[in-house]
Amino acid sequence: MTNRVDRRVLLRALVVLVASAAAFFVLTALGTPALAAGTDTAVTHAVASSGEAAAHATQAGTTITAEAAAPAKPGDNRVVQQLVNGLVFGLLLALASVGLSLIYGTTGLSNFAHGEQVSLGALLCFFFTTPQPVSLPLLPFEFSIGLPLIPAAIAAIAVSAGTGWLQDKFLWSPLRRRRVSIVQQMIVSIGLSLAMLNFIQWWFGAERQRLTTSIDERIDMGMFSIGISTLWSVAISLLCLGGVAYFLMRTRTGRATRAVSDNPALASASGIRVDKVVRLVWIMATGLAAVGGILLALYDNAAAFDVGARLLLLMFAAVTLGGLGHPFGALVGSLVIGVAVEMSTLWVGTDLKYAVALAILILVLLVRPQGILGRPERVG
C-alpha cells in the first residue's frame, strides 16, 4: 500500500463533484435565476475549502465579505467570528464523536444510536435542573427536581454513562458472544436509535427545552465576541479531551484500549481482557456524548429530542474524515467539520450548513476512505 492517492479515484471524485454541482446549478437556475450563480460557486467553494485546510476558506472568505457582507457590529469581523464559532462547535462535536470513534475502533461497530446518547445527555440535564414539574414515562404523577446546573449535569452524565454500561452488558456483549455479524449489529443499533429517539420524544416532548434561563454575557475580543459560558464550555471540553488523550497514551488501561483497537485477537492472546476494555469504552463513550450534549445544549441555548439525530451524520463525517477508529482523528475531523459547517453559512443559507458536512463526508469516502490520520487499508 502506498500513500499516494490513486489517480483514478481522484478523477472519479472530481467527476461526481462536477456532476452534482452541475445538477445543483441547473436546479437553482430553474428555481431562482437571479441567485443561481452565487450559490453554486458558494457550494463548490465551501466543499473545496474543507478538503484542504481552513486557511483556504478564510482566504476565500475575506474576499467575499469585503464585497458583500457587512459586519454586524463595528469591530466584529464576520469571517473571524464564524471561524471562532466553528472551532467552538468543532470542539463540542469532538466530545461526542470521540466516543463514536472509540466504539468503532474497539468493536468495529458503526453505532447509529450514538446521536441519541447526545440528546439523552442534554435532556437528562434538563430533567434534573428544570424547576418545572417533570414526570417519568408511564408514571401518572409529576414532581420537580430543580437541582442547580452543575450537579444536574453531573447526574445526567452519570446516568448516561450508566446507560452505556447497561447497553453493553445486556445488548452488545451478548451479541458479540453470539458472534452476530457486524452488519447485523449495525442494523440493531439503527433499531435502537429509532426506539431511543421516540422514547426521548415520549419522555420530554417535542419542544425545545432550555437548560438555563440566564442570558449569556458576551465579551468583545476585538475581532470577535464570545460568550462567557461558551468559554467555560471550551475549557471543559478541552479538559475532557485532554483527559481522554492522557488516558489513551499514558495509562495502562488506555494502552490496552489502543491494543484492542489495533488487533482484538492479539490483544486477547496477550492477556488483555477485551470484554472489560470494551465495557469501559462504552461507559466512556456514552458519558462523553452526554458531556457533549449538555455543552451543545448550553451553546445553542436549548435542546430538542432530535438534536443528536441531526448531529449523528456530522459525527460520522468527522470520524470518517479523521480516520475511522482513530481517537485523535475524531478530534481533527470534528474541528474541520465544525469550521466548515460554520464558515459555510457565509455563502450558503443556514439551512444548508449541515448539507455541507455531508458533502464533505461523501467526498472523503471517494478520495480517502481511511481518513486523514487513518492507515491505508483495503476498505472495498
Next chain:
Amino acid sequence: MDLLLDSINELFAPATAAFALAAIGLNFHFGLTGLLNMGHAGFMLLGMYGYAISTSRGAPIWLALVIAIVVAALFGLLLGWPTLKLRGDYLAIATISAAELVRYLGRSNTLQSLTGGSTGIRGNDFKFTFEELSPFPDENITFLFWTRHGSLSSSWWLVLVAWIAVALFALLYWQLARSPWGRVLKGIREDEDAVRALGKNVYSYKMQALVLGGVIGALGGVLWALGGSVQPDSMGRPTTFWIWTLLLLGGAATVLGPIVGSMIFWMSLVLIKGLASAFIPSSVLSPVEIEPFSLVLVGVTLMCLVIFRPQGILGNKRELAFND
C-alpha cells in the same frame, strides 16, 4: 369493531402499497445483492420531486413518470459509481448521507421556488393528471364497509393502480430472481470474490441492482405522494428505517416478504395506536404520546427481528444477506 375495520382498511391503503413497492426496491438491493442501502428514502423523495415538479410545470403523466425514473436512475448511478467498491458499512454511511443531502437541498430556501422549501409541494399542484384518468365516478363510494372517494387523493383509483403496480413489480422480482441475472446477484451476496473469479463484472451487476431498486423506490415515492403531498421531512431517515423494518419483518429475499411486511407493519401501527388509546388511561399515556410510543415498538421490533429472526416471517435462513 371500528378499530378492526380501520386496521383492515390499512391493509390495502395506498400508503401500504407505496411502502410495499419501496420495499420491493430495497429487496433488490439488500435481499438479492446484499447492498446496505440506508438511503432508500432519498430515492423515494427524488421520485416524488421528479414527478411533482414536472407535472406542476405542465408535463403529461407519462413524461412525469419518465422524469421520476430518470432522476432516480441518475442518482443511483452517481451514488453507486464511487461507493459500490467500498465495504458494506461505508456504503451505508455514504447512502444515508446522500439521502439526507437530498432532503436538506429539497427543504432549503435556495430551491424554494422549485421544491417549495420545507413545506413541500401541495397535492393539488400535481395530482390532477393522475386523477383525471380515473374511470371511477367523482364521488364517495362505499365498498363493503369502507368509504373512499372514487378518484381524489387516496381514492379507490389510487388503491387499484398502486396494488397493480406492486403486483407487477413483485412479479418482476420473482422472474428476475430466478433468471441467470438474479443468480449472479445472489452469488455476489454470498461471496463476491467467487463471482469475480468466475469472470463476472461484480461492479456492473451491483450497479444494475442499485439503479433498478432505486427506480422502484422512486415509483413507491410517487405512489406515496399521490396519496398526500410532497413533504421532504416525511422522507427522512426514519422512513428508510421503517422500510428496513418491514422488509426484514416480511422476509428479505422473498417475493411476498415486502408486501406481507408492509401490510403487517401498517396494520399493527393502527392497531397499537387504537388499542393504546382505548385501553391505556390517558393519565398514563396521553394522546400525543401514543405516536412515539408505537414508534418505540417499531425500533424494538427491528432490533429483535435482526437478533432473533433475521430471515423474517417468510424468509429462508439459508438466504441471508448478513455477511461481512
